[in-house]
Each structure stands twice: as structure tokens, then as C-alpha cells.
Amino acid sequence: MKFGGTSVADLARIRSAARKVEAEVARGHDVIVAVSAMAGKTNELVGWVDSISTLYDAREYDAVVSSGENVTAGLMALTLQEMGIPARSWQGWQVPLRTTSAHGAARIEEIGRANIDAKFAEGMKVAVVAGFQGISPEGRITTLGRGGSDTTAVAFAAAFGAIRCDIYTDVDGVYTTDPRISRKARRLERIAFEEMLELASLGAKVLQTRSVELAMRYNVPLRVLSSFDDSDAQSGTIVCAEEDIMESKVVAGVAHSRDEAKLTLTAVQDRPGIAAAIFGPLSEAGVNVDMIVQNISEHGRTDMTFSCPTDQLARAERAMRAARDAGGIAFEDVLADTEVAKVSVVGIGMRSHAGVASRMFKALADEGINIKVITTSEIKISVLIDRKYMELAVQALHDAFELHKAG
Amino acid sequence: MKFGGTSVADLARIRSAARKVEAEVARGHDVIVAVSAMAGKTNELVGWVDSISTLYDAREYDAVVSSGENVTAGLMALTLQEMGIPARSWQGWQVPLRTTSAHGAARIEEIGRANIDAKFAEGMKVAVVAGFQGISPEGRITTLGRGGSDTTAVAFAAAFGAIRCDIYTDVDGVYTTDPRISRKARRLERIAFEEMLELASLGAKVLQTRSVELAMRYNVPLRVLSSFDDSDAQSGTIVCAEEDIMESKVVAGVAHSRDEAKLTLTAVQDRPGIAAAIFGPLSEAGVNVDMIVQNISEHGRTDMTFSCPTDQLARAERAMRAARDAGGIAFEDVLADTEVAKVSVVGIGMRSHAGVASRMFKALADEGINIKVITTSEIKISVLIDRKYMELAVQALHDAFELHKAG
Numbered sequence: 001m002k003f004g005g006t007s008v009a010d011l012a013r014i015r016s017a018a019r020k021v022e023a024e025v026a027r028g029h030d031v032i033v034a035v036s037a038m039a040g041k042t043n044e045l046v047g048w049v050d051s052i053s054t055l056y057d058a059r060e061y062d063a064v065v066s067s068g069e070n071v072t073a074g075l076m077a078l079t080l081q082e083m084g085i086p087a088r089s090w091q092g093w094q095v096p097l098r099t100t101s102a103h104g105a106a107r108i109e110e111i112g113r114a115n116i117d118a119k120f121a122e123g124m125k126v127a128v129v130a131g132f133q134g135i136s137p138e139g140r141i142t143t144l145g146r147g148g149s150d151t152t153a154v155a156f157a158a159a160f161g162a163i164r165c166d167i168y169t170d171v172d173g174v175y176t177t178d179p180r181i182s183r184k185a186r187r188l189e190r191i192a193f194e195e196m197l198e199l200a201s202l203g204a205k206v207l208q209t210r211s212v213e214l215a216m217r218y219n220v221p222l223r224v225l226s227s228f229d230d231s232d233a234q235s236g237t238i239v240c241a242e243e244d245i246m247e248s249k250v251v252a253g254v255a256h257s258r259d260e261a262k263l264t265l266t267a268v269q270d271r272p273g274i275a276a277a278i279f280g281p282l283s284e285a286g287v288n289v290d291m292i293v294q295n296i297s298e299h300g301r302t303d304m305t306f307s308c309p310t311d312q313l314a315r316a317e318r319a320m321r322a323a324r325d326a327g328g329i330a331f332e333d334v335l336a337d338t339e340v341a342k343v344s345v346v347g348i349g350m351r352s353h354a355g356v357a358s359r360m361f362k363a364l365a366d367e368g369i370n371i372k373v374i375t376t377s378e379i380k381i382s383v384l385i386d387r388k389y390m391e392l393a394v395q396a397l398h399d400a401f402e403l404h405k406a407g
Numbered sequence: 408m409k410f411g412g413t414s415v416a417d418l419a420r421i422r423s424a425a426r427k428v429e430a431e432v433a434r435g436h437d438v439i440v441a442v443s444a445m446a447g448k449t450n451e452l453v454g455w456v457d458s459i460s461t462l463y464d465a466r467e468y469d470a471v472v473s474s475g476e477n478v479t480a481g482l483m484a485l486t487l488q489e490m491g492i493p494a495r496s497w498q499g500w501q502v503p504l505r506t507t508s509a510h511g512a513a514r515i516e517e518i519g520r521a522n523i524d525a526k527f528a529e530g531m532k533v534a535v536v537a538g539f540q541g542i543s544p545e546g547r548i549t550t551l552g553r554g555g556s557d558t559t560a561v562a563f564a565a566a567f568g569a570i571r572c573d574i575y576t577d578v579d580g581v582y583t584t585d586p587r588i589s590r591k592a593r594r595l596e597r598i599a600f601e602e603m604l605e606l607a608s609l610g611a612k613v614l615q616t617r618s619v620e621l622a623m624r625y626n627v628p629l630r631v632l633s634s635f636d637d638s639d640a641q642s643g644t645i646v647c648a649e650e651d652i653m654e655s656k657v658v659a660g661v662a663h664s665r666d667e668a669k670l671t672l673t674a675v676q677d678r679p680g681i682a683a684a685i686f687g688p689l690s691e692a693g694v695n696v697d698m699i700v701q702n703i704s705e706h707g708r709t710d711m712t713f714s715c716p717t718d719q720l721a722r723a724e725r726a727m728r729a730a731r732d733a734g735g736i737a738f739e740d741v742l743a744d745t746e747v748a749k750v751s752v753v754g755i756g757m758r759s760h761a762g763v764a765s766r767m768f769k770a771l772a773d774e775g776i777n778i779k780v781i782t783t784s785e786i787k788i789s790v791l792i793d794r795k796y797m798e799l800a801v802q803a804l805h806d807a808f809e810l811h812k813a814g
Contacts, residue, residue, distance in 0.1 A: 011455060011458060011459060045478065048418060048478075048482055049481075049482070049485060051418060052418060052482060052485045052486050052489055053485055053488070053489045056485050056488075057484070057485060057488055057495075059495070060481045060482075060484045060485045060488070060495070060496055061481070061485075063477060063480070063481040063484075063496050063498070064477070064478050064481035064482060064485075067474040067475075067477045067478050068474075070470060070471070070474045070477075071452065071455075071471050071474050073470070074456075074467045074468070074470040074471035075455055075456070075459060075467075075471060077464070077467045077470075078456060078459045078460055078463050078464060078467045078468075078471075079459050081460070081463075081464055081467070082459055082460045088464075088466070088467070089467055089470050091470070091548075093500065094546060094547075139501060140501075141498075
């Protein structure tokens with residue numbers, strides 16, 4: 001069971017979360033609980049580090065920002081004990097949860113079971129583990145990157161062969177689209193790992209991408225549910241293997257992202273290797289290029305358009321001008337457009353159903369929405385459009401694929 | 408160098424503290440810095456634990472309340488690095504600082520030097536250690552009790568053979584008496600460990616008693632000074648061995664405590680072993696009896712008077728009545744008096760100078776102050792008086808022993 005920051009925001013919320021743990025213990029289960037820092041605490045710590053230095057030592061950053069989870073883990077253990085449940089807290093180094101030395105974005109290498117198993121054998125019912133943190137080979141504290149507590153939870157579920165990993169958050173599941181955009185948005189009962197991965201990478205904030213990857217690799221069924229809901233625990237959305245979903249619709253959901261910018265290099269001198277000459281420097285500059293489109297070449301010149309997160313736009317422009325100055329590429333101009341948005345439809349049913357793309361393009365055309373760039377994967381189609389049409393596009397696609405209807 | 412909570416209360420204060428460390432590094436020293444939690448943080452954590460449970464698991468208490476020091480240690484290391492000083496933070500378990508398992512009030516057993524020494528050898532100039540915390544033989548986090556960061560600092564100074572241990576706090580040294588009571592109070596340049604110990608146990612909040620004991624045992628010269636003073640570092644008060652003080656006055660200071668209550672058992676049936684029959688149950692009830700006076704016995708009956716901290720008064724009364732009910736002692740009544748205060752004079756010179764007591768009693772008599780109870784040690788005389796005369800008594804004694812005059 002994993003409880004996010006808003007689910008442990010204060011002592012009353014921690015008590016409410018502890019009651020959910022108590023219910024699982026009452027069902028006869030041993031439970032591992034992974035906790036985030038109380039809402040706002042990690043941001044406060046990050047703010048302090050940032051204001052000391054912009055080029056901080058990531059090892060000290062990790063030592064500082066991991067402390068919020070330690071507090072919550074102890075408070076949760078105390079709350080459970082107060083309810084009469086044998087519980088204790090574990091910090092990452094105590095487990096130990098071993099990670100790489102990539103401070104600030106460490107990857108889990110191994111979770112030692114022996115210490116926690118021994119306590120379960122002694123009668124402990126709940127191990128409360130501090131999320132987000134681990135220990136490097138050098139014995140320093142590491143963190144797993146923002147939202148890393150989801151990954152902590154899934155990794156523990158995998159290491160201990162848990163029957164399920166419940167992710168408690170402030171929403172009650174995964175929706176067909178953002179309910180703030182479409183009133184018709186519907187909570188999904190089940191969604192496949194692959195679909196969840198696409199939705200997460202498309203900006204759905206419900207689960208950290210890495211946690212879904214990990215759950216998929218170890219086939220740990222995830223359940224996303226709200227800690228604010230005190231009704232029957234059978235609610236929420238289950239994220240599971242494709243074969244555990246009886247009958248799925250062609251499209252599971254419609255995602256959107258405002259956080260996209262479009263860059264066009266005009267009159268690029270076309271030659272073999274030009275793509276590498278462009279995207280190599282971008283990658284080195286830390287720009288995550290998403291969608292790419294290359295126009296048909298005329299007179300040895302072409303326009304090259306790509307999208308990237310808005311906050312990487314300046315870096316991308318700089319990298320392109322620098323590459324031109326260094327003689328690696330030749331182009332006329334760099335045109336930036338931040339007034340764009342990405343809208344995507346996602347569904348594993350696309351693999352076996354043709355016509356999804358044409359249905360999508362027709363729905364958008366019917367609303368007079370012009371598509372600027374298209375990209376597809378096996379289970380996803382994304383389009384870049386004018387930002388002002390984003391809500392309209394989401395609603396039109398939700399209707400076109402009849403996502404308001406169950407199963 | 409140890410910086411207390413008010414000395415690291417925010418990023419600006421941490422920067423100011425770091426500049427003092429920088430000055431020591433500039434003098435060619437390797438430095439170990441022990442830090443407290445930012446002012447108020449530990450109280451917040453303790454408050455949370457207390458409101459979850461009154462009978463909390465001390466191991467979880469320690470895991471929670473130790474987290475504030477980890478934050479400050481990381482922030483201090485980052486601040487020093489930003490100044491170009493090679494520094495890193497160490498949590499108790501990383502050092503390791505090994506303690507007993509007495510959670511909440513653990514005693515230091517051993518400080519491992521190897522890890523920190525290795526980093527000094529690699530060119531690190533400052534090791535920032537989280538104060539107040541250690542690791543138990545079971546691998547759990549322990550804390551040393553409130554104010555334990557002073558003890559951390561002294562223990563590191565002893566383990567690493569430091570030339571000095573500077574305790575930075577919000578006062579600029581040890582005074583002959585409380586400056587809020589006597590305008591004539593004067594900062595002492597030097598004070599002996601023994602005197603400091605007496606003053607600390609008498610309520611002077613400058614240094615934790617245990618840290619002074621430890622400094623005395625390992626002969627670590629302490630310096631108490633203000634982190635709010637940016638002038639020359641030669642200020643403050645040095646706490647050192649008696650033989651390092653050239654010429655000391657008979658009396659070093661006048662201490663006072665409002666936190667005293669007086670209990671009198673009337674018409675106690677006097678018999679051999681009666682003192683044990685009274686003070687045994689008090690000790691078992693956790694009452695710290697301080698001063699004791701027994702009247703001359705008449706007709707096999709005597710009055711027995713003792714003092715204890717005010718917040719233990721109710722417990723003491725209960726313990727006495729219970730002992731009477733159990734037949735262990737016989738007395739007429741228990742009379743409690745909370746309108747008392749303790750005033751003490753302290754000085755190693757008393758050992759070799761007679762007449763201190765008579766000079767003290769005369770000074771009080773001249774002001775018409777009645778003495779209720781007297782207790783003495785080799786270097787201290789304490790009296791219990793009516794609380795309303797406390798300030799008057801302090802001023803009279805400060806004058807009588809001419810403490811406003813230097814040397």
C-alpha cells in the first residue's frame with residue numbers, strides 16, 4: 001500500500017490512511033506500506049537546496065530531500081501501533097534498498113528481504129518503508145526522482161511477491177480523459193500496463209512512468225485508488241497485464257498535454273545523416289524530442305519540425321544555432337511555436353483494429369481542427385494542434401470513440 | 408564547531424554560520440561541524456509524535472525527531488560547497504556514531520573515525536555531522552536527549568583529538584549571573600568544567616550537562632560563543648580544566664531556579680532507616696529529590712523537608728501517601744510549598760577558601776531574606792528561599808562576592 005503526499009498531509013490524514021492498512025491486516029494480510037513526505041514538505045526542502053545553489057551536490061540534495069519520508073514513515077508506524085497493530089518503520093538504508101549512484105534519479109538495484117522478513121516472522125504485521133529513497137554502493141542516501149515513492153511501492157511488491165500493490169492518491173482512479181476537460185470522462189475499471197505507460201508519458205499524473213514499467217516487468221497488479229474515499233475498497237482502477245482484461249475497447253483514453261512546444265528549422269540542407277546531425281546535439285543538450293516531421297525535400301532543402309517540452313525550448317534553440325555555427329548543419333531559421341498542444345488516443349485494441357487513425361482525423365476535421373504534426377506508436381496516436389483547440393479536440397475524440405460508455 | 412537551532416534557523420543564519428567555519432578553514436584547520444535542527448523543527452516533530460500517542464514507541468520517536476538534523480547537515484554542507492570549501496554531510500549511522508539502545512536518551516559508545524578520516528585524507532576540509540543522533544546495536548536510529556547536539560560536538564572533538572570545541576549559540580558566553588536579573592552580570596572569560604557542571608545542573612541553559620561531563624572527562628576545551636556576533640572570534644567563554652585558569656575568584660557565579668517546590672512531612676516517626684523508607688519510594692516514582700533537611704527529633708517525631716522540581720510535586724505527594732498507606736512510613740501530613748526558589752553560589756575557589764557560606768548567609772540576612780533549606784557541595788552552596796526574594800537575593804550575592812569585577 002502506497003500513500004502519496006496528500007494522503008499523509010497531516011496527522012488526521014495519516015490516521016485515515018492507517019485505518020485502510022488496518023482493514024488489510026484484518027483480512028489476514030501482512031502489509032508493506034510505502035509513504036511519501038507530507039504534502040509540501042519535499043517542495044520546501046527542494047526550495048532550500050535550490051536557493052543555496054543552482055549547481056548543487058546531488059548527494060547532499062538527496063540527503064536533505066529524503067528526510068520528509070522518514071518523518072512520515074515514523075508517524076505512520078506510531079499511528080498503527082496506537083491502533084494495536086505491530087508495525088515498525090524502515091528507512092531506505094535500513095531495509096536496505098540498494099540503488100545506483102545516480103543521485104536525484106537513482107535506479108533500484110536490489111531490495112534486501114532478510115531484515116523485514118525476520119520481523120514479519122516475529123509477528124510484525126506492517127513494515128512502513130520510507131518511499132523515494134535508497135542507499136548507494138558508497139553508502140550515501142539516494143533518491144529515485146520526483147514521484148519515486150510509486151516506484152518504491154512497486155519494487156517492494158515485486159521483491160516480496162505481493163498479491164497486489166495499491167497506490168492511494170487524491171484521485172479515485174484512471175479516467176478515460178481529464179474530467180476537468182470533459183464532463184463525460186469515466187473511471188476505468190481496468191487498464192493495461194502498456195496503456196497506462198502511454199498515458200503516464202503523455203502527462204497523466206496518476207502514476208510515475210517508472211513504477212508502471214516496473215509493475216509490468218514483474219507483473220505486479222497495481223490498483224490506483226483514493227485515500228479520501230472511505231467506501232468499499234473495491235473501487236479504483238486496476239492496472240494489469242493485457243490478458244487480465246476480458247474485453248477491452250479499441251481506445252482506452254484520450255490524453256492531452258499543454259507542455260509542448262514546436263520548433264521548425266527552415267530550409268535545412270538535406271543530406272544523408274542530417275537527422276543525426278540535428279538530433280545528436282539536441283540529445284546532448286538534454287532536449288527530449290518527442291514528435292518529428294520532415295517535409296518533402298525540394299532543391300536539396302527541407303523543413304524539419306519537431307516538438308519538445310516547453311521548458312526545453314530555449315535550450316533546443318541554442319543547441320541548433322550552436323550546431324550551425326560549428327558547421328554541423330545548415331539551415332535558414334529556427335521558428336518556435338509555443339501555442340501548441342498535444343492530444344493523443346491510447347488503446348491496446350489499436351493493434352488489432354484498423355481505422356483508428358482515420359476515425360481520429362475525421363473527428364478533428366469535423367471540428368475544423370488543423371493537425372500540425374502526427375506521431376504514432378503501436379497503441380497510440382498523437383497529434384500536435386493549436387493550443388486553443390485542445391479542449392475541443394479532447395471532447396470530440398472522447399465522443400468519437402464513445403468513451404463515456406462502459407466496457 | 409557546533410551550531411544550535413537558532414544559529415541555523417534559516418538559510419541566512421546557516422550562511423552566517425558557514426562563514427565562521429570558513430574562517431577556521433582559512434586558518435588552516437580541518438573542521439568537524441555538528442548541527443542542530445533549524446529552530447522549532449524538533450519541537451514540531453515531537454508535537455506530532457506526542458499527539459499520536461502518549462506511550463509512544465521510543466524507536467519510532469527517534470526515527471522521526473532525528474530528521475531535522477539531517478536537513479541542516481545537508482544544507483550546511485551545500486552552503487560550504489557553494490563557498491568553495493570541500494565539505495560533506497554525515498548522518499549518525501553513516502559516521503557511524505554508535506550508541507546504547509536507550510532510545511530518546513542514548514549514550515554514545517563509540518565514534519568510528521575511519522570514514523571521516525579517509526575523506527579528510529582525500530582533501531575534504533569540513534565534515535558536517537548531524538547532531539543529536541546515533542545508531543543502536545540493532546541498527547535503529549537513536550537520539551541523545553534534548554540538547555544532545557552539544558554532546559555530539561564534544562564527543563567528536565574528543566574522538567578526533569580536536570584542539571578546541573566551539574559551541575555557537577544565541578548568547579555570547581557564560582555570565583556571572585542571569586543578565587535579566589542583574590544588570591551587573593559580567594561575561595566570564597574562563598570557567599572551570601566543575602563550575603560549569605554545577606551551573607548547568609542549577610538551570611543555566613547554556614550547555615547540556617552531559618556535554619560538559621564529557622568535555623571534562625576527555626579534557627576538551629569548550630568555548631561558548633554567539634553565532635550572532637560577527638566580531639573577532641576571541642570572544643565567548645572558555646570552559647576548561649581548573650589548572651588552565653590562572654587565577655580564579657572564590658565564587659564564579661550566582662545561579663537561580665524558580666522550578667523548585669518544597670515538601671514537608673510533619674511528625675515523621677523517627678527510626679533507623681526512615682530516610683531510606685522515604686527516599687526509596689520517591690526515587691521509584693521518578694522524583695529527583697534535590698535538597699533535604701531533617702529537623703532535630705523530639706519525642707521520636709521529626710519533620711522532614713525536601714525539594715524537587717515543581718512538575719514532580721504531585722507525583723512526590725502521591726508516592727508519600729502511598730508509602731504511608733502501605734505502612735512503610737508514618738507521618739502526620741504532607742505540606743507542599745511551590746512559592747520557593749533556589750539560589751546558589753558556585754566556585755572552585757571555595758575548596759581553598761573558608762568563609763564563603765558565612766558571607767553568603769550574611770548577605771541574605773542583611774536583606775532580611777529567610778533561608779528555608781541549605782545544601783552544599785564542594786564547590787557550591789544552595790539555599791531555598793521565598794520566591795518573591797529571588798531577584799533580590801541574586802543581586803545581593805552578586806554584589807557581596809564582587810562578581811561585577813573582572814579577574
